[in-house]
Amino acid sequence: MITLNNEIEKQLIKLAAEKNIFLEGNISKLIVSQSSTDFSSYIQDCISRDKENRRKRLEITKTIQQQNKELTEWKAHNEKLNKDLKLALEASEKAKQTVENDLDVLQKRIQYELVGSIVKVALWVICGVGVITSILFAATLIFGIENKTVESSWSNMFSILLTNSFSIVGTIMGVKYASDKKGRGRKCECDY
Amino acid sequence: MDVIESILLVDDENLFHLVFEDACSLLDITLNLMSIDNADAAEKHFESLVKQNKTKPDCIFVDLNIIGSSFDGIELCRRINFVHGDGVVIGIISSSNDEKEQAKAVKAGAQFWIIKSDEIEPRLEEFVKDFEGYKERTAPFKVYR
Numbered sequence: 001m002i003t004l005n006n007e008i009e010k011q012l013i014k015l016a017a018e019k020n021i022f023l024e025g026n027i028s029k030l031i032v033s034q035s036s037t038d039f040s041s042y043i044q045d046c047i048s049r050d051k052e053n054r055r056k057r058l059e060i061t062k063t064i065q066q067q068n069k070e071l072t073e074w075k076a077h078n079e080k081l082n083k084d085l086k087l088a089l090e091a092s093e094k095a096k097q098t099v100e101n102d103l104d105v106l107q108k109r110i111q112y113e114l115v116g117s118i119v120k121v122a123l124w125v126i127c128g129v130g131v132i133t134s135i136l137f138a139a140t141l142i143f144g145i146e147n148k149t150v151e152s153s154w155s156n157m158f159s160i161l162l163t164n165s166f167s168i169v170g171t172i173m174g175v176k177y178a179s180d181k182k183g184r185g186r187k188c189e190c191d192y
Numbered sequence: 193m194d195v196i197e198s199i200l201l202v203d204d205e206n207l208f209h210l211v212f213e214d215a216c217s218l219l220d221i222t223l224n225l226m227s228i229d230n231a232d233a234a235e236k237h238f239e240s241l242v243k244q245n246k247t248k249p250d251c252i253f254v255d256l257n258i259i260g261s262s263f264d265g266i267e268l269c270r271r272i273n274f275v276h277g278d279g280v281v282i283g284i285i286s287s288s289n290d291e292k293e294q295a296k297a298v299k300a301g302a303q304f305w306i307i308k309s310d311e312i313e314p315r316l317e318e319f320v321k322d323f324e325g326y327k328e329r330t331a332p333f334k335v336y337r
Contacts, residue, residue, distance in 0.1 A: 026223045051218055058214040062310055065207045 002031045009039040022046045024053070115172055122168050126161050133157045195320050196250050198224035202234040202268060203255035203285065208308070212253070215313050221320055224249075231261035231268045235276070242276050249280065251323070253306070256286035256293060266293065266300045273301030281326040289337070298333050306336040 004012075015021050023031070028046040033039040137154040140147030199222045201212050209227040216222050226249065228234045234254075241248050252272060254265040263271075269282050283304035284297050294305050303326045306315050315336040325331025 026217060029220075029223060054214040054217050058211060058218065061207055061210045061214065065205075065211060066310065068207065 002027075003034050004031060004039075006034070006036065009033070009036055009042075013038055013042050016042060016045070022049050024050050112176075115175060119168070119172055122165070126165050129157065130161055195220075195323055196222045198222060198247070198249045198251075199226070200234070200237075200249040200252045201225065201227045201285075202229075202231060202252065202258060202265065203227070204229050204257075204259040204261070205255070208255075211312060215316055219313060219316055219320065221316060229258075229260075231258040231263055231265065234268060235271055238272055238276050248277065250327070251281040251283075253283060253285045254302075256284055256288050266296050266302070269297060269302045270300035279329075281323065283326075289335070294333075294335060302333070303331070304334050304336065 012023065022028075023043075023046045028043060028050055031043055033043060133150075133154050137147065137150050139145070140150050199216065201209060203209065203212075206229060209229070213225055213227070216225055228237060231254075238248070238252075240246075254268050256265045258265055258268070261268075265284055265286070269284070272280060272282055281303055283302045283306065284294075285306045285308055286293075287308040289307055297305060304319060304322070306312075306319060309315075318336055322331050322334065
């Protein structure tokens, strides 16, 4: 415990009365009055004022502590959201890529199916025309009908059909080759 | 008058130092409070007190997770109890209420576990009532909720 002389006690009491300045902190708990009841009440006043200030500071500190805690939680929450968002973005990019690839494959399939149908129809037309012309020519030969026109038509027809069929097959093969090359080229782009 | 002669608080959160200091002052728990924000520094400080034969703190409050330290609060308890100290009242002050951690703390020699919250004062008041028991090593491990 600390004791002060009367002169200092008086000065401290005067300072408090005139300028409202009191002793602060735990030191006030260690000072005891020698005799003066005024100084005893002054010390009690110092202690109660200090406690009041500490109570206020404690409340403020607790509020700041709570706010800090909330901010930290928010930060963690935001970081988690950002991470989730990044993952979702990556997943959507992958899904987009997959859909684009699927669409490309679908387009190619449709294209091949169309080419197949054209080839089938073209073959049926070629074969049909060839068969009909041949039957007609055969009939003229069997029945001895004048067949010069049919003969020349039949040979012309066959040469034309033959040429055209090769032309169609050539075109189809060309288209197929070009599509394959384009497809490979795109695939290479994806790989790199 | 104050119940505990001197207290050492080890906690990485500086704001809690202020809260603890004000709570101790308001409740007249101690006049001699020292706060350290690092477990390594706390161990060194305690080691130097022992080496220089200086007065050790009567009670040590240790946070569970001391960020920026090479070991946690339980390890600090263990070192103070079994490497450097003898008879110091030591315990954990943490926001966690994990029973596994509490069991580890008991093994490390912790005598109490105070759960940090907005209302720390009632828990400290209750702790102060039990302090003599901790000092005499008669009080069992207790969690202040």
